Amino acid sequence: MTIRHALAGLIGLFAIGFGGAALAAPSCGANTGQAATGEPIVVGGIFSNGAPGDWSSATDSAAAYFACVNANGGIAGRPIEYLVEDDQWNPESAAAAAAKLVGDKKAVAMVGNGSFIEMAVNAKTYVDNGIMAMASACAISECFETPNLVSTNQGPLSSNLGAAQYAQEELGSKNVACIGLNIPNNGIWSCQAVIDYMKSKGGDGSMALLNPGAPDVNSALLEAVASGADTILMNLPAGLALAVLKAAQEQDLRDSYIWIAPTPLYDLSVPDAVGEYWHGKIFVNAELAPLSVGGPDAQNWISVLDAFGKADDPRDTFSQAGYLSARFFTEAMLTMDPAKLDDRAAVSDAIRAIKGYTSDLMCGPFYVGDADYHMPNHAGYMVKIVAGGFEIVRNCYEYDSSYFDKHKALEAELGLR
Amino acid sequence: MNKDLFRLTPSGLAGLVFAAFCFVVLPSVAGSYWLAILTSSACFTMAISGVAFMHARLGMVSLTQVGLMGVGGWVTLRLNYLWDFPFEVNLVIAALLTMICGWVLALPALRLRGLYLALVTLMAAGGLEILFATYQFPNGGEGFWGVKIGSTEPFRGSILATSPTAYLRYVIVAATLGFLLIEAHRRMFPGRAWALIRRSEAAAMAAGVNVTLYKTWAFGIAALLAGASGGLLAGSLGLLDDGTFRASESIMLFALAVVGGARFWLGAVIAAFLYRVLPAILNTWGVDSDLAYVIFGVGLLHALITAPDGIGGQIMALFRRKSQEQS
Amino acid sequence: MSKASVFNWLFLAALMAGSWLYLADGKPFKVTGLFLASGLAIGALYALGGIGMVVLYRASGVLNFSSGAAGAAGAMTSWQLVQWGIWPPIAWLACIAVALLLTLAYGALIAPKLAWRETVVKAVATLGFALIILGFVSFIWIDDPRSLELPTDKIGVSMMGLRITLTRLIAFAAAVGISAGIWVFLDRTNIGLQMRAVANSRDLSALLGIPIRRVETIAWGISGLLAGFTGLMFANLIRLEPVVITFMVIPSVAAALAGRLNSLFLVLVGGLCMGVIENLLTLSPLLKSVRPIAPFVIAAVVLLWHQRGARLIFEGRD
Secondary structure, X not given: OHHHHHHXXXXXXXXXXXXXXXXXXXXXXXXXXXXXXOOOEEEEEEEOEEOOEEOOHHHHHHHHHHHHHHOOOOEOOEOEEEEEXXXXXXXXXXXXXXXXXXXXXXXXXXXXXXXXXXXXXXXXXXXXXXXXXEEOEEOOOHHHHOOOEEEOOOHHHXXXXXXXXXXXXXXXXXEEEEEEEOOHHHHHHHHHHHHHHHHHOOOEEEEEEEOOOOOOOXXXXXXXXXXXXXXXXXXXXXXXXXXXXXXXXXXXXXXXXXXXXXXXXXXXXXXXXXXXXHOOOEEEEEOOOOHHHOOHHHHHHHHHHHHHOOOOOOOEHHHHHHHHHHHHHHHHHHOOOHHHOOOHHHHHHHHHOOOOEOOOOOOOOEOOOOOOOOOOOOEEEEEEEEOOEEEEXXXXXXXXXXXXXXXXXXXXXXXXX | OOHHHHOOOHHHHHHHHHHHXXXXXXXXXXXXXXXXXXXXXXXXXXXXXXXXHHHHHHOOOOOOHXXXXXXXXXXXXXXXXXXXXXXXXXXXXXXXXXXHHHHHHHHHHOOOOHHHHHHHHHHHHHHXXXXXXXXXXXXXXXXXXXXXXXXXXXXXXXXXXXXXXXHHHHHHHHHHHHHHHHHHHHXXXXXXXXXXXXXXXXXXXXXXXXXXXXXXXXXXXXXXXXXXXXXXXXXXXXXXXXXXXXXXXXXXXXXXXXXXXXXXXXXXXXXXXXXXXXXXXXXHOOOOOOHHHXXXXXXXXXXXXXXXXXXXXXXXXXXXXXXXXXX | OOHHHHHHHHHHHHHHHHHXXXXXXXXXXXXXXXXXXXXXXHHXXXXXXXXXXXXXXXXXXXXXXXXXXXXXHHHHHHHHHHHOOOOHHHHHHHHHHHHHHHHHHHHHHHHHHHOOOOXXXXXXXXXXXXXXXXXXXHHHOOOOOOOOOOHHHOOEEEEOOEEEEHHHHHHHHHHHHHHHHHHHHHHHOHHHHHXXXXXXXXXXXXXXXXXXXXXXXXXXXXXXXXXXXXXXXXXXXXXXXXXXXXXXXXXXXXXXXXXXXXXXXXXXXXHHHHHHHHHHHHHOOOOHHHHHHHHHHHHHHHHHHHOOOOOOOOOOOO
């Protein structure tokens, strides 16, 4: 078992390293091999790059995919002009970024957004302007609970639930302490869901909140320790989660707790960054297929990044999510009447009509639908951090929480269940 | 009432003309992006005018102005979700409550002066930063803090200004009223008391001026302007984030008020331009906006060492010289 | 030691002991000890930052807000050198050297231009320098999760059932050792005597023929060395992020204020007290979420307590 997975991981790594050479040329959009020449179609994207987290990986990979589409016939011969703005984790910049892309540049849709603040500020702007945003690294409740936002990633709530469910079912967790950011629509929202889940299973939970600007993570870790938990869930951006792990290592807390995390820790640089001390001890939920699964679409994602991305673009879950958003968007655009490609309302309708798109990166089918809430992706994998990579410990499983009842009803209505 | 109250000085005339220009021209030529940037600059102009006024008229250094903006923004948001009053009523209540906060802060702090006053206001800014980060800004929840888990409830903006263009005009009018408020005070009895205190506290006391009262009053006006500008910022975005109101931003705002020139209305405008518009310009040009810090720092050292009246002062002096040459 | 400073000393120590008794009561030492150890290390960093400020402030009247930025520049340089595969001890020394050079450069080139201005102007000017350094550092090293490892992180000492890393012990020992060392330096050496003279009255010292520039340069040097060392420790123990390290001067100012910008010993006790109380507050369900406010409240209380009963005094030296 272990050897097989290690081998699979090794092959996965090889695929990453030599993807450009070893794999077939990337397949994008109409896949004609002809560069698109017509008048560009403007698409926007907003990411957050400000302390303490960088969420640009999704817009980076969406940009790579669109570059590939433009080299392969574009949309009906027209290239996509993908404009990206940084909101710097500041609401004023986020509002200005959306004003620029939606108001001034007349983008027909937003793709690949990744932020902690942008969706809260701009959800209303998107509704007022009738534009759809296909986000990819969405971290707050507005991403999943407003009409014009849909994301290919799961966000902290689902990913936390996935991690907690695994810990409860397989690792014997009874009491989970969730270390999250003190933001009502992020940390509190997603930690509360875990506490509710644990209580519904006869266990218990608590949250230890960290102010995003507060420098010292150790006190939040100690708060989690003092809560009497047996499991610590690190619901944080990767940089902060690494700081928590470092503090825990200093105090040698590893063996006293079960360590779980949502998807931000699923990044190829993490196993080296946490060091040998933690190998085999941290369980991470992966919202999209781990690299070692290596299906055709996963390989295509890697070859798109190798051929059209930058060498230092991260190969993480958010990069996959950005790729998926861009791919699904392109496919929806290709179904449209070419005369209406600049008509924002028509593009929004085409996006809402997305139903049953599949990828081996995602456990379930992707859909948008015409609802006030969207969370198409609520099944994932569990992986364990091991030397040099990740080992899959549980394959695709759907998360078990009443939060998803309405989504399941919608899926049944759309004929996807 | 004295007749000096309504006397128009050349600088005042220029200010009113500039405000009128901003009111008429800017909103009609700016695209959506610049509307958003200019609106937040206009909000910060108002806050800067308060901190600059304290520095120029009384020599007091307040490093807590952005924290007080946060108080105003907090109250505006809280009232928005508490009652169905119009935005303007909430804004006025927020400004007045922030003024009271300013007084509360001022009374113990005013025993201190110079560096110690600056540091105690910095401690207050540090404290406010933590409070905002801990309790967050109201988003439509129950209870005193008004924070609920999950998504933000919709915000009721001003019915007088529903479009971004109209809202920019609205903020420009509010900021102009803020300047006029300061100017009116300066021309009435408090202004004379402040001038005396600035010259010598001993002399002011000997002349029967209640030094504590007038210093507190000045603190209150600065807080009032901060509160109103925080409320206006909340009105433009519909929500606020604690990251906007860090203590480091208060420090930056004071530094820029000095760079712009604390004695002149133009100084506050320049400071707000540097604070919000310059990073946006750098961003548009594809230059890393971190370099704006370098410009701020060089500007501050330049202002302190060689140009005590700041950029605004230099421009004003230029015009004065021109007009003298002509006459 | 004056009566007021004995009183402040007792006040801070009592505050620390009181909050320990109140908050840690009835909880196992294995848990509360972790908070104490963590708090002492953080408090030592506040104190180190504060001591650097006070030494310089006493000698030159400059409250140096740029020490955090200088430390951040040093820490980032150090990280970069390690990335390039340079032998780590050289990288750590580089951290201290960069902070020292930046601080000395300000002391030699800019500070003299403002030497006769009010203290508040001198303090605000250092902010300008801090912004310049911060701008360049954030421009060179874009936001990324980074960490600065020290070999002492891996070495732990077990005390009373707790594991404490050597780095935390070093931070604590350094704070105590450095404040004692500087105290001896000021008290026993000739330069120290001159420094105290300049601190008392710059004008009179100049008349007496004390080489003010030389005395000030030494003070800037001490401040720079401390900025570098504190920056390295912040980067390791807290976070390697330029903005965070730069603005850690704010709690350092709080520690300096606890010593009324004057007494090194009070700065040390004040800083430790702030760190410990901040961490212990985690145990209070009511106050745990506002725990980082502790340094500011303690500083404000000390400052206002010192001013109690003071009438409005007329403009003079600050």
